[in-house]
Amino acid sequence: MSKDKMVPVPSNAIMPERDINKVPILETHHLGIDFGGLTAVDEFSITVGRTEIAGLIGPNGAGKTTVFNLLTNVYQPTRGTILLDGKSTAKKSTAQINRMGIARTFQNIRLFSNMSVIDNVRVGLHNSINQPLAASLTRLFGYRASERKSLDEAMELLVFFHMDDMANRQAGSLPYGAQRRLEIARALATRPGIILLDEPAAGMNPSETVELMENIRRIRDSFNIAVLLIEHDMNLVMNICEGICVLDHGKVIAKGSPDEIRSNPKVIEAYLGKKKGGVEGGEE
Amino acid sequence: MERIKNMSKFTRTNIECYGMVLLAFVILLPLQNAGLISYSIAGQLVPICTYIVMAVSLNLTVGFLGELSLGHAGFMSVGAFSGVIAVACLKGSAAPDWTKLLVAIIVGGILAGVAGLIVGVPVIRLRGDYLAIVTLAFGEIIKNIINCLYVGVDKNGLHFSMTSADELGLVDASPVLKGPQGATGIPKISTFTSGVLLILFTLFVVLNLINSKTGRAVTAIRDNRIAAESVGINITRYKLTAFVISAILAGMAGALYAMNFSSIAARKFDFNTSILVLVFVVLGGMGNIPGTIIATTLLYMLPELLRQFADYRMLIYAVVLIVVMIATNSERIKLFADRIRSVFRRDDDVPDAAGKGGGAK
């Protein structure tokens, strides 16, 4: 479709100004998927700027995680296109899409739980480490250099998340918050252009959430990448997201800055209105 | 410092594995040469080596790749018979025995690898129990085909037939492989030393692999396929790599095994053999290479040690198998063991809390 479109369509005018004149890292046009006769997501069009922190919110069952699964081709979209850095991701496998620049975390944490913390990150580094099978099998042909490189780079990432002291622990034995951080570290190891975080604050206490917000900003600033996150914690979303997209029953009902979303009557009706007491009461 | 710790864990496993095998070799070889080992045990040395290679290679598929294979004996069979045929082709040559054995092992490995590739490419996408069933089916197919296969070598080269030995049309030679009778007249050129060398080679391949980028990708697929895909790992490629390497090693083991007997038939490599090896792996510990070596040796010797119980030995074997599985896997026994342990430990609160946290999630 519109491959070299530089200026986003008006309905997407939520990108931060610094990204406006660059090719957006992620664009979707009229994305949709049906399961049997049921339309789970329909007409989903968003644009995410290269260094934007964007939020995807909506009530339970609105189709948020389905959107992530569409973006990573875990589910093949029934309709629409996805452009990653201006290139279509149609017909690519999940693994290929990761290599093109999307990394993600999962709502129910998916670590390599029997492997060590550092090895989890090293698996993330997989495609940037050059070690042919012959080297793997014989410990020759640059084996040592490539192993050292992957250890060093993985350790750097662990230091970034203050997890270097846990490097040799088994990933499955980590406390919950650390598992979430490790999952993000592993995703970042794949050197993505955009990282998708699926409910990163779920199950965290307020102080952990504050630390997470800090981390998300640091990720954007240090790695210079975009973040798209699904989150129910309105405090977090309103605080760190620059653009927000609200999904209800598989359709986008609003897009805009946090202030716009907060005052949007549709959103209040579909989402905040219903849950207002619960959301705000829970934060106190 | 973290790195040093990280490295040292791998090195320790390596030292354990290589050390154990070399120690056994250094003790047993002089004893064997001096004729101090009973005839029945001496006859078991090459088979034990073979089954250690089989179990270690199967552990790559089951323990590290996390896929159940019920047809590992099929690859052993391919290796055994292609090795036998390869040696038959070298019959007239002046090559020393060890060269012939090496050729047999290499040919056996290559053909088993090809078989692994043929089975693996279409079916590796199947998941869980279904992949297990296909490997079972493959093992039965191989057994069935070799049972019908007649092969002979003469000065005109190799001859194949699926119907009878006469159809081979051999000139001045007798068939190597005679259908259900299997292969006969095999030179017995396998030695304990060659068996130990093959174990060391297998350990070298498998241990290197699991401590490498490829091995981490394979283990990651086992732990969480969806997450592995999400970090850009080509699932099919790494599953296939592990599966084929496992098949190659099984083929090499098969060739070594065949060269230890003067005749061998395809039914030796049936479903029960696959299961036997799987039992070694499971009892030795999935993903635990030193454990696999020990379990294979002990379990292979167990029926031998139970010989005095004659008819009851397989019965005892079965009971041991069931009891060990229940003892190592039962929830109730695990809890009981934890409680006993906590009596002797002072900080018994810590593991308890961790257990609860994991359970609640």
Added chain:
Amino acid sequence: MTFISNLINGISLGSVYAIIALGYTMVYGIAKMLNFAHGDVIMVGAYMAFCAMSYLSLPPIAAILLAMVVCTVLGIVIEALAYKPLRKASSLAVLITAIGVSYLLQNIALLIWGSAPKSFNSVVGFDSISLFDGRLIITSETVVTVIACIVIMLGLTLFTKKTKIGKGMRAVSEDKDAAELMGINVNVTISVTFAIGSALAAIAGVLLCSAYPTLMPTTGSMPGIKAFTAAVFGGIGSIPGAMLGGILLGLIEIFSKAYISTALSDAIVFAVLIVVLLVRPTGILGKKIAEKV
């Protein structure tokens, strides 16, 4: 005429496979385990019927009932002693235990009855049916086997659809935890499943040995593996699937013996299985499993 005769033989053999496959498929559906000892329960059933008829001179019907009772008890005991402690263990641990049970049954049979084959007298009392002036003979065993298979199939379908415990079984196979929360006693349900599967195995054992009258401690293994294949073929966990898979397997086996090669018939059966799984990864009537991410 030979074609029709082969067709009938195929259906007959397939019916036996189907009855065995039902046992595999029900246990898999409910306990999610591959019960490799199932084939050996068949063997025990056949030996029981053999002993009842030869040593106790019981009439065939009584012999079959005795075999069913013994196998039912055996199935429940095996489940309670060997599998129940492993309810939460890895499927591989359960599989190895099942293999241990299989070895155990075979070796107990070996100790009691020895390795020499026993020749099994058919339990069927009436003569074969001869059609078209004797050009087509339908053996009495075939008639009984096919009828037994149809009756069992209908009975099981009614049982799982209409009875309380049958509905419970379907609920457990869908979601064990949810069923438990709904007040279904999962342990009882699993025991009942093993009981039914084992009783069917006894019938299958008697029918199998009536048609192929050699009885050895290893008699059950190969039919067991094939019936298991049949269950997968039809879609493991599905009762009509087991039926369909069993019959198809019997037909493929008999037809490849008749028209291709006797020696290669097993290879052909397993090759067809692989092809079916490639085209339909969960078997012919198997449900597609959606994966939640």
